[in-house]
Amino acid sequence: xxxxxxxxxxxxxxxxxxxxxxxxxxxxxxxxxxxxxxxxxxxxxxxxxxxxxxxxxxxxxxxxxxxxxxxxxxxxxxxxxxxxxxxxxxxxxxxxxxxxxxxxxxxxxxxxxxxxxxxxxxxxxxxxxxxxxxxxxxxxxxxxxxxxxxxxxxxxxxxxxxxxxxxxxxxxxxxxxxxxxxxxxxxxxxxxxxxxxxxxxxxxxxxxxxxxxxxxxxxxxxxxxxxxxxxxxxxxxxxx
Amino acid sequence: xxxxxxxxxxxxxxxxxxxxxxxxxxxxxxxxxxxxxxxxxxxxxxxxxxxxxxxxxxxxxxxxxxxxxxxxxxxxxxxxxxxxxxxxxxxxxxxxxxxxxxxxxxxxxxxxxxxxxxxxxxxxxxxxxxxxxxxxxxxxxxxxxxxxxxxxxxxxxxxxxxxxxxxxxxxxxxxxxxxxxxxxxxxxxxxxxxxxxxxxxxxxxxxxxxxxxx
Numbered sequence: 001x002x003x004x005x006x007x008x009x010x011x012x013x014x015x016x017x018x019x020x021x022x023x024x025x026x027x028x029x030x031x032x033x034x035x036x037x038x039x040x041x042x043x044x045x046x047x048x049x050x051x052x053x054x055x056x057x058x059x060x061x062x063x064x065x066x067x068x069x070x071x072x073x074x075x076x077x078x079x080x081x082x083x084x085x086x087x088x089x090x091x092x093x094x095x096x097x098x099x100x101x102x103x104x105x106x107x108x109x110x111x112x113x114x115x116x117x118x119x120x121x122x123x124x125x126x127x128x129x130x131x132x133x134x135x136x137x138x139x140x141x142x143x144x145x146x147x148x149x150x151x152x153x154x155x156x157x158x159x160x161x162x163x164x165x166x167x168x169x170x171x172x173x174x175x176x177x178x179x180x181x182x183x184x185x186x187x188x189x190x191x192x193x194x195x196x197x198x199x200x201x202x203x204x205x206x207x208x209x210x211x212x213x214x215x216x217x218x219x220x221x222x223x224x225x226x227x228x229x230x231x232x233x234x235x236x237x238x239x240x
Numbered sequence: 241x242x243x244x245x246x247x248x249x250x251x252x253x254x255x256x257x258x259x260x261x262x263x264x265x266x267x268x269x270x271x272x273x274x275x276x277x278x279x280x281x282x283x284x285x286x287x288x289x290x291x292x293x294x295x296x297x298x299x300x301x302x303x304x305x306x307x308x309x310x311x312x313x314x315x316x317x318x319x320x321x322x323x324x325x326x327x328x329x330x331x332x333x334x335x336x337x338x339x340x341x342x343x344x345x346x347x348x349x350x351x352x353x354x355x356x357x358x359x360x361x362x363x364x365x366x367x368x369x370x371x372x373x374x375x376x377x378x379x380x381x382x383x384x385x386x387x388x389x390x391x392x393x394x395x396x397x398x399x400x401x402x403x404x405x406x407x408x409x410x411x412x413x414x415x416x417x418x419x420x421x422x423x424x425x426x427x428x429x430x431x432x433x434x435x436x437x438x439x440x441x442x443x444x445x446x447x448x449x450x451x452x453x454x
Contacts (some may be wrong), residue, residue: 153330154333156295157331157333157343158315158333158343158346159315159318160293160315160318160321160323161315161318161343161344161346161347162315162316162317162318162319162347163315163343163346163347164314164315164316168346172346176343176346179333179334179335179339182334182335183333183334183335183339186335190373
């Protein structure tokens with residue numbers, strides 16, 4: 001995927017998402033989002049159009065979070081006092097923080113999604129962790145994208161049959177959605193089962209030392225990234 | 241009946257980070273055509289069908305289903321088409337064949353009514369409630385073709401429809417194609433598996449280019 005060792009990439013993604021949860025300062029969260037975008041860009045390319053499209057999809061959610069926080073948070077500094085409604089400045093700040101956190105977690109998760117099974121295997125092998133764990137983590141990381149793909153596939157099946165969901169009655173629509181969700185859940189379970197069996201058949205969990213087709217050593221770029229992350233962590237600790 | 245259904249002009253297609261698979265394809269498919277599309281493995285036959293169904297979008301060039309790109313067409317535009325992919329599991333809706341039947345029934349309530357379906361008298365109807373995971377590959381394939389007799393007035397786009405079928409089902413499928421009046425079909429298959437008499441046009445896809453064989 002990149003010149004970076006997969007373990008460093010995974011740790012960096014976890015670092016971004018963990019810090020996003022713990023940092024209370026919106027400026028630092030904005031800096032973190034920027035760093036996260038740079039990190040993702042350096043690994044898989046700066047696909048600006050894709051980023052804008054992805055952020056665009058978040059806008060309704062972000063707006064909703066900010067509106068709810070402004071209305072329902074403890075007032076703090078009141079933005080606009082009213083008899084029935086007291087708009088909250090603290091709520092606005094919380095709303096911005098939550099939105100930035102969502103974006104950071106989303107973009108760091110996107111980095112993990114670009115890693116192949118082989119990358120996960122290399123990372124877990126470097127930590128001497130069992131391959132079972134690697135398989136489970138890899139499967140869980142890809143669970144939501146796999147489910148999204150299956151939902152789209154099922155909706156396409158209906159589209160290709162000439163069924164316009166918007167024109168269906170509520171009862172029929174609900175029944176279809178229920179079937180789609182059951183199919184997706186069942187597909188994910190049976191998919192993991194099939195993949196586990198396929199791995200078993202390839203000698204997964206067999207005794208003896210593990211062998212691998214491709215190996216990878218840690219390089220200077222891994223050291224540089226680790227130092228940058230450590231530096232930013234120290235800076236955050238000092239300033240907050 | 242010979243109105244153009246699909247029109248391709250200088251169509252190029254490449255999967256991301258891969259060399260071009262289809263180059264400058266030009267093709268017009270009319271409602272009455274009976275086309276066999278052949279080609280070696282990996283030549284792009286299934287990809288071409290996915291493009292026609294709007295599952296994939298061309299990298300460049302023009303592709304129209306009636307008057308619009310397939311990917312932008314409304315569901316209504318697909319009412320005159322039956323599309324079957326190479327992997328049978330990709331065509332079946334829900335967890336059991338009954339869910340698939342009921343989805344068809346939503347599109348065509350009378351055509352897929354219970355008496356009409358039972359009138360097909362196919363032994364597979366006893367397995368309508370058997371989960372797909374417990375059906376064999378051949379049975380899954382047979383289920384994807386089971387409703388074709390009820391859809392003879394549609395244009396069929398079928399990707400290797402006889403793969404995995406037993407000889408008697410293969411024969412029945414051939415008979416169904418032979419008896420089918422217009423609209424016609426575009427069938428992806430390796431040459432020799434279906435009699436040439438079923439087709440009015442034979443196309444070969446090799447090295448990204450289409451060649452009309454006869």
